Amino acid sequence: MPELPPDDPIKSRSFANPILIAFFVLLLCVSWAMYQEFVGLRPWRGYQNEFASAYSAYLQKELRARDAAEKTVSSSADYQKLVANLNQAQDAATPKDTAIEKQIAVVDLQRAAILHAFQTDRSLVGSLIYDYEIVPNTADYKSEKQSRLKDVLDAEAKTYSVDWPDESGKTTSRDMNYKQLNDGFNQLLDKKAQLTASEGDANKPVKDAQDALDAYLAAKLPGLNSTQLKGLLNTVQSMDVTLVQINVNPPGHEINDVGGVGLTDRCQSCHVGTNPKYVPPGFVLTKADLGMQKSNDAPFSSHPDPDLFKWHPLDTFGCSPCHGGNGRALSTVETAHGRYEHWLWPLYYPENYEAGCQQCHSADAWTEHAPALNEAKMLFREKGCIGCHNYSGFDSQADQLQDTIREIASLEKEKDTDNQEIPQLNKQGDQAPDNATAQKLYAQATNLTVSVSKIDARVEQLDELSHSLQQEVKRVGPDLKEVRMKLNPTWIPYWLSHTWNFDPTTKMPQFQLQPDEVQAISAFVWQQGLKGPALDKQPAGDASKGKDLFNSLGCLACHSIGRGSQQTGGDVAANLSRVGEKANYDYLVRWIHDPRVRTAPYDPYLHRDLTPADYAKKGLPFVFDLQHSTSPVDGHELVVQQQTIMPDFRLSWEEARDIASYLMTQKDPGAHYDQASYINDPSLFDKGRTLVEHYGCANCHEISGLEDAARIGTDLTQEGSKPIERFDFALLYTKAQDGILPDGKHLVRDGQSSAWYDLKGFFDEKLADPEIFDEGKYKPDPMDRLHMPKPNIDPEQRDALVSFLLGSTESTLPPSYQYLPTDQRKYIQEGWWIVTKYNCIGCHQIDIGQKSVLMGLPMYQGDNSIGLPPVLTSEGARVNPEWLKSFLANPALSATDTDRDGVRQYLKVRMPTFFLSDDEIRKLVLFFEALSSQQEPFIPEKLAPLTDQERSVARSIFTSPAAPCLKCHATGNLAHDKNATAPNFLLAGQRLRAPWTERWITEPATIIPGTAMPSGLFVRQGDRWVFNGPLPAAAKQYTGDEADLLTRYLFEMTPQEQSMLTGRTPSAPNSGSSSAKK
Amino acid sequence: MNRKFVCWAAAFVLSAAIVGCSKSSNQSSSEGQSAAPAATKTVDMATAGSISGVVKLDGAPPKYKPINMSADPYCVKANPNPVFPDEVVTGDGGTLANVVVYVKSGAEGYSFPTPSTPVTFDQKGCMYTPHVVALMVGQELQVLNSDNTTHNIHPTPADNREWNKSQPPNAPAITDSFARPEVAIPVKCNVHPWMKGYFAVLANPLFSVTAKDGKFEIKGVPPGTYTVEAWQEKYGVLDQTVTVAASQAATSDFTFKAQ
Secondary structure (H helix, E strand, O other), X not given: OOOOOOOOHHHHOOOHHHHHHHHHHHHHHHHHHHHHHXXXXXXXXXXXXXHHHHHHHHHHHHHHHHHHHHHHHHOOHHHHHHHHHHHHHHHHHHHHHHHHHHHHHHHHHHHHHHHHHHHHHHHHHHHHHHHHHOOOOOHHHHHHHHXXXXXXXXXXXXXXXXXXXXXXXXXXXXXXXXXXXXXXXXXXXXXXHHHHHHHHHHHHHHHHHXXXXXXXXXXXXXXXXXXXXXXXXXXXXXXXXXXXXXXXXXXXXXXXXXXXXXXEEOHHHOOHHHOOOOOOOOOOOOOOOOOOOOOOOOOOOOOOOOOHHHHOOHHHHOOHHHHOOOOOOOOOHHHHOOOOOOOOOOOOOHHHOOHHHHHHHOOOOOOOOOHXXXXXXXXXXXXXHHHHOOOOOOXXXXXXXXXXXXXXXXXXHHHHHHHHHHHHHHHHHHOOOOHHHHHHHHHHHHHHHHHHHHHHHHHHHXXXXXXXHHHHOOOOOOOOOOHHHHEOOOHHHHHXXXXXXXXXXXXXXXXXXXXXXXHHHHXXXXXXOOOOOOOOOOOOOOHHHHHHHHHHHOHHHOOEEOOHHHOEEOOOOOEOOOHHXXXXXXXXXXXXXXXXXXXXXXXXXXXXXXXXXXXXXXXXXXXXXXXEOEOOOOOOEOEEEOOOOOOEOOOOHXXXXXXXXXXXXXXXXXXXXXOOHHHHOHHHHHHHHHHHHHOOHHHOOOOOOOOOOOOOOOOOOOHHHOOHHHOOOHHHHHHHXXXXXXXXXXXXXXXXXXXXXXXXXXXXXXXXXXXXXXXXXXXXXXXXXXXXXEOOOOHHXXXXXXXXXXXXXXXXXXXXXXXXXXXXXXXXXXXXXXXXXXXXXXXXXXXXXXXOXXXXXXXXXXXXXXXXXXXXXXXXXXXOHXXXXXXXXXXOOOOOOOOOOOOOXXXXXXXXEOOOOHHHHHHHHHHHHHHXXXXXXXXXXXXXXXXXXHHHHHHHHHOOOOOOHHHHEOOOOHHHHOOOOEOOHHHHHHHEOHHHHHHHHHOHHHHOOOOXXXXXXXXXXXXXXXXXXXXXXXXXXXXXXXXXXXXXXXXXXXXXHHHHHHOOOOOOOOOOOOHHHO | OHHHHHXXXXXXXXXXXXXXXXXXXHXXXXXXXXXXXXXXXOOOOOOOXXXXXXXXXXXXXXXXXXXXXXXXXXXXXXXXXXXXXXXXXXXXXXXXXXXXXXXXXXXXXXXXXOOOOOEEEEEEOOEEEOOEEEEEOOOOEEEEEOOOOXXXXXXXXXXXXXXXXXXXXXXXXXXXXXXXXXXXXXXXXXXXXXXXXXXXXXXXXXXEEOOOOXXXXXXXXXXXXXXXXXXXXXXXXXXXXXXXXXXXXXEOOEEEXXX
16 A cells, blocks of 8 residues: 555645635625625615505505495485486387397398408409490490490399398398499498497487486595506506616707716606506505605605696606706615715705706796795895896896997997098098099998998987886886985984894895994995985875875785784885884885986986986976986986886875875884984095995995996806805815704704705805805905895795705706797796786786785785785786787876776776886786787677667666676766776776677686676576576567677777666766875 | 918918018009109299180080979979070080180199189079089089079089088078099989089189180190190080190180081
């Protein structure tokens, strides 16, 4: 036996242990991989399983409830009766139905029996006729033609044997020729059609009974029925746990194109409740339904606003374009929601959901289903953000006006240069060495003359445009040129340092000013104020009358009065509870009488206010208004109105004095103002000016010398697309990363603690208090501090504005996703800009569901709502656009009698004059028409003139006790109109549209629910409306449509006719109202 | 490589063009200067002579129909007798009126002061009086309106600036002047289309317009040899060379051929 080497590695060493270890490591790896494969990397599996069990339980519960409900309903007498009806109808119909079915079966058999013979014969005869037809009709072929004709006749005469079944089921053999087959086949077709029709008739009672039963069940048991529920339950129980994805590949575009293959959203893999396969449309699923309301991690609710899918179908929009997030990611909630460092589109938090809408709806003034966004857009203007920050599409008139003024100025310069050059060229021509050169130079001069004339034409156009723009441009804050006339000087420094103390709801932001800054700014503004011409002195008015007027005219649609819980009114304009402390009475009277009146016109070309001397030099009186708006110095458009949205209520001086007297009583008795003698100190002037420029006061206020101040803030049009690095978190960077708020608290978002180093965090904190970003910074010069003041907004408004900013992005979606309609919807958006600008919605309901400020005031509750301004939801269908144009331009509808409302003189609240530009009026008219889907241009329906007989029938309807029209409608007679609550019929012809009027007198409540106009004046009989009340025998003979008749009668209404009906003296259609003649 | 070449070529062409342009513009300006030699000599009136003569028409003048002025009743009333167009106006023995005779060349070396007396051009009876006006470059022209109707004066020059001004009755005289010699500028009235006249604008004051007797006399002509030209609106121009001796009167007659 050979000796083994002492140390044989094969024999002496075992690899068992390493292999075992390796085995376990491998096993571990495989198990880990398996775990990751099935659970770890696929949390959606867990979600789907969880959903399936919770939802099945819910469906089962629903099913039981449904079964029980169905049982209850099916045992009710009504149901039984309906079922009995159905059964009875079925019993009655069945024999007839069976008989007809039998006949149809026989017809089918007969048709089948002759079909083959008929088709064969028809083909044969057809081909023989063709053979006959192609033989020329000449003498040479006469014999052949005849023989072919014979072939045809022979074929037609040939008979085919057909096994003809009859009704008893027997078949007989029949010989049929061509004609018999042809006729027989057509007769069978007709017979079958008749039989089918009579079968329908026979079954009609059954169908009606079934419909009645279905309607009853749908009313008693809305929602899914038990069969549908069972089907759903089956689907859920057999749910295939799998990845669900929406592939969005719009044609020609690569949406959100990572890798260029389109967008893939897998959100429904976890958010199972949004999948219509499991939760059908119309079925609402909440966390509470699933018993998961306490869970933070149960993404199973159905979409809260399923209507949105009507315009944003899932397969073209997916989820992430609106919500943000990373639609492909599935591994964790963080990654799927895109809430990690380098994902540029994190999921919006619930308070900012509407940011998603803004991405495509940034050009809208009013986006349906996005109330917060709409509010944000109004706030952006009302709170004066737009004063300092440019935002494309907002307030474009001011920019347009600036551009226009600049263009005019540069054209004028060009004209001057040309005008100087023309004589020079002529002179050069005169001295030219040869005639050719001279002619060239003369031609140049002539061309320049022509271009000067072209410049003149262009300038004229631009002047016209700027006239319109000057009317449209409004400033956020009041005119500070007139401070010396309107304000108590001691109030100014108090206001600057205690802004929100004086008016807690003001739109003026709080500037963090040092006392010396307050003094300097006050002094500058005061010293820069206009010193003349002096105001007229006004006698005192009656404050109690003024209070009534203030409360009833509609001032409260924009202004509020009272403090704290006592506060009522709108927040578009100032709270007036302390206005008496600051205002000068004489100025206030002028302001209320006509707020557009200026003390002096401003010439944007000379950059100064004009004085009476400027006018006197040209021998002109110092008169400037919309009709006298050109500068006597340079011939261009002046600023002749105050740039305020406050309208003119067309009040008498007496009424203006009454209101002003009332407002002057509005004071805080405890108010105290320090002396402010420094306000006249000229040494503060320069410092004040520097500060005013620094803080951008002139971005919102008109201030002498700073009228053209450029916006000092950053452009916000695409603020939501700025990379985070470009936001200066200053010394708060670490705190933001750690989620520690400036006040030291930890940030909680959506129930979880969170960092705020993101756009939302920056916007939130910047809007809450912009100063925090200065904290701890070394800024020895106060001018180095951030400019932005603290905006006066509540947390809800802040959320709205943050949504607005987050959505203000350079969209990553294809341009076709942008909402830029070119049809009537465009007019709707253009109109909303104007409607929100002038706060029309303070008084009027314009959009269905929208509430006006006045509707919420205590004085318009209950029966008093009759005193509210008209609802305008159907205005475009109601009125003639030509009339609307004239009404918007002059709501008094009279050039001389202006102290009244043109249509509703019976209302205390009054439509004021807004001095809208022609363009604004045009856009508003188109807006109302578009809201009511009215065609443009408007062509009035031609109404047939009434015959004498028709007139007398119409009169009997109009005066019938069942149609007390003149109980409510005004007539222009003062005594009668004391109780009037509806417009004068004399206006109808020019104001209304006939089709609307007919709908209004028949079914007013469908147009304006809750209207005082009663429904049921007419009833539908067949295809005509018939008056629903007693009529004289003669009138009863009328066979036409009586609603149409009454409409035509109203459109022909004359003062004579009206007075004849009321037995009173006629009054002119446009004569005065009671309030005018006080 | 190719691209580089194109760039260089473009740069070369561009610079060549710039040099060429600047050269040519220099040239043209120097030419312009040389084309107008400085006229320095003044006329010594002591030695100046004159040119005179008679202009005749050889043949019969065209026959004209009376002008129909019915477009403006005032014009009809102002002319009780028929008025004929004054395109060719002859006197006894075929003498020709309204001919401008002027020194066309030979006097370039002299500088002449612009006459300070204005020339008048009147609108009377809806006709121009005189029918042809001669004036020197820069000399003032006064246009009068003696009619009780509104005229417009519309010279349509080839080398001078065109203008067109309205002149109501009793309006002040319109004054203007012409900067460049031009024989002759047609003048018309767009309101009364039959009204036609001429402004002969000349470089020097050595000109004369014949009266009905066909006579003309050009005074103050310095001694020398000149080309004298006679211009008639219908028959065009005739040139003659005339030598004027010191303080002597030269004669020169012109005869236009009737066509």
